Amino acid sequence: MTTASRNTTLLDARVPRYTSYPPANRFTDAVGAETAADWMAAISPDARVSLYAHIPFCRRLCWFCACRTQGTRSDAPLHRYLDHLEDELALVRGLLPEGVRADAIHLGGGTPTILPGELLSRLGNGLREAVPPTEDAEISVEIDPCEIDAPRLDALAAMGLTRASIGVQDFDPVVQDAIGRHQGAEVTAATVEGLRARNVNSLNVDLLYGLPHQTVARLISTLERVLDLAPDRIALYGYAHVPWMARRQKLIPEAALPDGEARIVLNQTARELLTRNGYVPVGIDHYALPHDKMAVAARTGKLRRNFQGYTTDRADTLIGLGASAISRFPGGYAQNAPATGAWQERIAARRLATTRGYVLTDEDRACGAIIERLMCDGVADIPALCAAEGVSPVPYLHRARRAISELPDIASLEDGRLAVTSFAYVRIVAARIDGLSMSGKGRYSMAS
Ligand SMILES: C[S@@+](CC[C@H](N)C(=O)[O-])C[C@H]1O[C@@H](n2cnc3c(N)ncnc32)[C@H](O)[C@@H]1O
């Protein structure tokens, strides 16, 4: 096997995205509503936390999408959902000590902007009353440009919106046909204009590479149209084809998917074009203009990673609201019931809807910190990160050395500093630090 083809295999390996440590598939029922309530009550009254409200509904169901979301034509489920979110906020308010403020509020999905303006206003007011935001809080939302209008933009502006993330994926009509998502460039440009007219100037665009029928020429054309919109940030995710998990992906024409080598070329082409146009690469899949908070955080070693991916959010507590939402506390993770019905039932019974989670040990914290620094900076000082948690660096140094002996060209270790040679390999190295090893089929499992 040549180095290039071996590396392609590595890139295709199914490794966690490490948006948390440990990944959410290792959560168990050891954490329930009582533990989550204890963790919430133990937050310091002067703490600054982040809030995340999950809206798991969409008007359209794009075939490529791996997000947990449900389609709805009527607004009735949205009204029911919002009633329950307000009840959940009241529960949280009752548990949090007086004085806790929000440094960040994020509305994610699904499609949060499926909520009519009136419901968005109610949600904004509910969030702000439950955990008042600080003066310079970041208030952000994920927007589907096909699901937004002036009343909803007005409601978001009234909420104090400071950032918006706009879903595009690809502008090419052939690619759009193959992924079941049609979205003209005009509707996207109108969304950008509507946001800027309301003084929301911090904008991100989501794109995907590795889509069916995507060619270098088509991707370049999409990128050029995105550059015309001049967003501060661009997220260019590698399309994850996981039809056994996201069943609607069975509609994706597999024969038209670019292979591993073609994906690398697409990614590299985008990287060159974006850097030529002044964007700085951030981590594995983000680009930002040099003045943007994310580029600054990356430059100064302050970039973080959470369930939304890369973030500038520094809070050590994240309170997740809504079906399937995950909260992170200093003591561990707590996840709400994933199904909307089950989440609503628990909230209607006036209790937190936590059904799974994870209690962190000092070793987990050290391993998580090494992986987070690798994912954010490409470098991790293993002894220093372990010392901060009071644990021995020996097992992690051992795993690092073993990874390098097996895969010498993807990382180096000097004075305990583990560095990847390219962000393309960082998840592979992170998986080794996590104690996972690759089987012959390109799948990862816990090493013995
Ligand atoms: C919640 S959606 C975006 C908001 C909004 N619903 C929209 O479609 O515009 C979050 C993002 O996840 C990414 N995503 C969804 N499915 C994916 C997949 N299979 N592989 C990689 N990224 C994916 C897409 O880039 C998408 O914009």
Ligand code: SF4
């Ligand atoms: S990409 Fe957005 S609109 Fe499409 S199904 Fe996923 S969450 Fe819904």
